[in-house]
Amino acid sequence: MKIRRSISTFMTVTGSLALLLFIFLISNSTYPLDWRGTVLLWFTGLDPWLLINHIYLQGSIPDWAWIAGLTVLSTLIWGRVFCSWICPLGALLKWFDKLGLLLPKRLGIKKQKALEAAGVYRYYWLFFIAVVFLLSSNWALFVTPFTLLGHELVRILLGTIPWVIIIIVLATLLLGRFWCTYVCPTGLLLALISRARLYGYTTNQSCTQCGKCTAACPAAAAPGAEGRAREWCLVCGDCVEVCPQQSIQWRATMKSGSIRRDPALHHKTTSRRQFIAGAAVLSGAAAIWEMTQIRTAQAHERVLRPPGAQPEDKFSTLCDRCGRCIKVCPTHALWAMPLSSGWIDFETPQLIPRRGNCDLCLACQEVCPTGAIRPIPVEEIKIGRAVVDQSRCLAWRDGKLCFLCGEYCPYLAIACDDMTRPWVMEDLCIGCGACEYGCPVEGVAAIQVFPLQNN
Amino acid sequence: MERRDFVRWTGWGIMALLLPGCGTKNLLQDQKAEDNPIPPPAPVALAYDPKQLVVASGTDPDNLLDRGFNALGGMALLVKKDSLVVIKPNFSVPRAPEVAATTKPALVGALVKKCLAAGAREVRVIDHPFTNSRMCLQNTGMKEAVEGAGGKILTLDQANDTYYRKVNINGEILKTALYSKDALEADVLINFPVLKHHSTTKITMGLKNMMGLVWDRGVFHSTDLLQSIADLASFRKPHLTILDATRGITDNGPSGPGTIREWNQLVLGTDPVAVDAYGAELFGLNPAKLGYLTAAARSGLGEMDISKLTVVKI
Numbered sequence: 001m002k003i004r005r006s007i008s009t010f011m012t013v014t015g016s017l018a019l020l021l022f023i024f025l026i027s028n029s030t031y032p033l034d035w036r037g038t039v040l041l042w043f044t045g046l047d048p049w050l051l052i053n054h055i056y057l058q059g060s061i062p063d064w065a066w067i068a069g070l071t072v073l074s075t076l077i078w079g080r081v082f083c084s085w086i087c088p089l090g091a092l093l094k095w096f097d098k099l100g101l102l103l104p105k106r107l108g109i110k111k112q113k114a115l116e117a118a119g120v121y122r123y124y125w126l127f128f129i130a131v132v133f134l135l136s137s138n139w140a141l142f143v144t145p146f147t148l149l150g151h152e153l154v155r156i157l158l159g160t161i162p163w164v165i166i167i168i169v170l171a172t173l174l175l176g177r178f179w180c181t182y183v184c185p186t187g188l189l190l191a192l193i194s195r196a197r198l199y200g201y202t203t204n205q206s207c208t209q210c211g212k213c214t215a216a217c218p219a220a221a222a223p224g225a226e227g228r229a230r231e232w233c234l235v236c237g238d239c240v241e242v243c244p245q246q247s248i249q250w251r252a253t254m255k256s257g258s259i260r261r262d263p264a265l266h267h268k269t270t271s272r273r274q275f276i277a278g279a280a281v282l283s284g285a286a287a288i289w290e291m292t293q294i295r296t297a298q299a300h301e302r303v304l305r306p307p308g309a310q311p312e313d314k315f316s317t318l319c320d321r322c323g324r325c326i327k328v329c330p331t332h333a334l335w336a337m338p339l340s341s342g343w344i345d346f347e348t349p350q351l352i353p354r355r356g357n358c359d360l361c362l363a364c365q366e367v368c369p370t371g372a373i374r375p376i377p378v379e380e381i382k383i384g385r386a387v388v389d390q391s392r393c394l395a396w397r398d399g400k401l402c403f404l405c406g407e408y409c410p411y412l413a414i415a416c417d418d419m420t421r422p423w424v425m426e427d428l429c430i431g432c433g434a435c436e437y438g439c440p441v442e443g444v445a446a447i448q449v450f451p452l453q454n455n
Numbered sequence: 456m457e458r459r460d461f462v463r464w465t466g467w468g469i470m471a472l473l474l475p476g477c478g479t480k481n482l483l484q485d486q487k488a489e490d491n492p493i494p495p496p497a498p499v500a501l502a503y504d505p506k507q508l509v510v511a512s513g514t515d516p517d518n519l520l521d522r523g524f525n526a527l528g529g530m531a532l533l534v535k536k537d538s539l540v541v542i543k544p545n546f547s548v549p550r551a552p553e554v555a556a557t558t559k560p561a562l563v564g565a566l567v568k569k570c571l572a573a574g575a576r577e578v579r580v581i582d583h584p585f586t587n588s589r590m591c592l593q594n595t596g597m598k599e600a601v602e603g604a605g606g607k608i609l610t611l612d613q614a615n616d617t618y619y620r621k622v623n624i625n626g627e628i629l630k631t632a633l634y635s636k637d638a639l640e641a642d643v644l645i646n647f648p649v650l651k652h653h654s655t656t657k658i659t660m661g662l663k664n665m666m667g668l669v670w671d672r673g674v675f676h677s678t679d680l681l682q683s684i685a686d687l688a689s690f691r692k693p694h695l696t697i698l699d700a701t702r703g704i705t706d707n708g709p710s711g712p713g714t715i716r717e718w719n720q721l722v723l724g725t726d727p728v729a730v731d732a733y734g735a736e737l738f739g740l741n742p743a744k745l746g747y748l749t750a751a752a753r754s755g756l757g758e759m760d761i762s763k764l765t766v767v768k769i
Contacts, residue, residue, distance in 0.1 A: 031589055330589045359549065359587045394677055402676035403655045407709050408585065410549075420655055438585065440673030 008237035015091030022088035031330040079197040089145035100173035115220035131286040140185040141320040154323035176218035191232040200253040201229040207247040213239035304351040318372035321347040325364035331356035353433020384431030384449040392446040408438035502532035509723040516565040536574035541641035549590035556711035564600035578606040626686020633670035646693035650700040652708030662688040681746030698722040728757025
């Protein structure tokens with residue numbers, strides 16, 4: 001018992017350390033990045049969803065593929081240990097699940113009943129995600145743990161309300177780890193893999209079916225009823241701790257002798273017919289989803305992307321909206337696009353030179369986990385092109401001694417005449433926006449950067 | 456939900472809505488300059504001969520500064536024990552020292568060390584770079600040099616009351632400005648510009664370097680740049696100006712990269728106009744062609760005619 005308890009404590013500790021490490025890495029992603037950027041990228045690479053996205057959407061295998069391989073391998077052996085030992089979001093939700101135990105009987109919500117009832121829809125959801133994914137949308141990636149938690153941490157750090165994580169945390173207080181068992185795409189993927197796992201929690205002959213493990217399980221996966229823990233078991237060890245018979249043990253799940261089938265359970269499993277019907281509905285839903293991916297033209301034509309961003313159509317497909325580039329940008333030039341610019345661009349980064357110019361430190365390339373911002377050399381970067389508005393320029397219109405755009409330009413791409421009236425040498429301009437940032441004209445600058453594809 | 460509960464929660468909701476805005480204060484820009492009494496500058500400048508310019512030739516930073524200060528009358532006259540020294544070099548563009556668009560960091564580091572050795576309580580090195588602060592601190596090598604010498608380095612990149620105070624400039628054009636708090640508080644203010652080309656003002660030296668002590672420079676350009684520079688320079692005279700004319704760019708200024716010329720000189724003086732006038736001649740330009748210099752001389756800030764000064768060449 002002592003050893004078991006200490007293993008469970010150890011898990012809580014590793015999970016919490018992973019959470020702290022992740023918070024540290026996100027809040028400390030500042031220029032210059034040095035080793036922190038690499039650690040963050042490798043840490044994130046543990047997520048097999050990210051690897052699948054990378055392979056499917058970019059047609060290449062990244063050099064960190066082996067890291068995701070470790071997660072898959074560990075799942076094949078021990079089940080979802082990633083979710084309880086390493087996942088920072090899992091660790092956070094574990095704490096809030098435990099905190100929820102302090103609520104007066106979780107405000108009367110029948111947690112186990114709710115979790116069981118929702119269980120049927122688990123793989124419909126995964127199917128939906130798969131269909132959307134095959135339609136070349138990485139939408140599922142938005143809600144994977146590293147992306148979601150990172151995104152919300154960035155929101156906190158930038159002073160906006162992290163409403164997604166607030167909702168999840170509040171629901172966790174009442175419902176236990178529903179997110180990890182029903183929603184998280186990484187979790188569902190690992191649950192699927194976990195069906196073939198070698199080791200897991202099983203009961204032995206001394207089990208009296210008292211139901212205590214079922215009541216304690218935060219994921220409705222306890223081994224009590226079936227003889228072994230379900231495949232979505234989070235390996236948290238709560239069942240071991242509550243079992244009065246000390247009947248639950250960690251051992252090879254494939255030993256058929258240890259598994260006692262409960263015939264009553266089979267009534268609850270979904271029939272094939274139902275599954276096909278559900279799948280058809282969901283495919284339709286996915287198709288409709290794709291049709292909502294329409295851009296608002298004005299937002300799209302004006303948008304400038306970070307240096308090294310993929311071409312526009314590919315960019316919004318690849319970007320996982322994790323917000324790391326927005327966090328790391330030392331000039332605060334990158335901003336999350338609002339919902340008003342359309343669903344497809346929502347929360348993707350855009351460069352707003354008027355608020356900050358790009359100094360081409362290229363930290364955004366270093367932190368981008370998906371390759372939406374490619375690590376291309378600084379000489380090849382073209383963000384856009386600056387255009388002088390002579391009707392508003394202080395030198396052109398008022399004859400003032402102002403050549404701030406030229407002073408700010410790090411590429412000497414702006415020339416002027418004796419009256420300091422500026423013009424842009426287009427072959428030298430890369431669209432960093434230093435001129436637009438520096439322009440002293442009130443409000444909209446008299447020199448502005450426009451994206452290239454529209455000119 | 457019971458009616459009573461509904462009423463209660465609505466009440467709390469309304470009270471919560473009133474919370475935003477609490478604790479915020481009015482912006483620094485909106486404050487009245489009259490509310491900020493300006494401390495008078497410490498009178499140490501009188502220690503050095505105002506009619507004297509010292510020009511030290513050489514390349515070694517320590518040696519240049521040593522000889523320069525000795526010729527002026529020694530550093531002890533300027534930096535008293537427990538004084539706060541503020542140095543304003545030019546590190547406003549994120550260029551490496553080799554590009555010669557910023558004050559040589561080795562010189563600034565050496566000066567910091569000497570001030571501390573002379574008994575200064577603290578040495579602060581400040582600038583308001585017009586590009587990204589972090590990159591300026593890193594790329595110019597200024598942070599490394601200053602912190603290595605035991606000084607503090609600050610970039611005044613936020614319009615808050617830690618960095619700025621609203622003051623009356625009372626110039627011909629420039630009336631008020633958010634001016635560096637450190638520069639106002641300093642017992643000794645040393646202006647440490649670099650001599651280099653500038654696209655709008657032809658050359659930038661001491662007077663132009665003072666623009667790195669204010670928050671909003673846009674207003675300079677949208678009104679009258681040359682007069683505004685003179686107004687600002689006349690508002691508060693640094694106790695000493697040291698012009699880094701060891702090397703500088705002669706085109707593509709202020710950002711560079713450009714053609715580098717080496718003069719291997721350091722110009723020290725308490726008269727900011729005289730230092731700039733000397734720098735202009737060194738650069739190969741008639742000082743009378745620099746609009747901000749003539750404007751400053753007209754307002755009585757200093758002497759533009761070098762023949763009226765004692766130039767000590769060492």
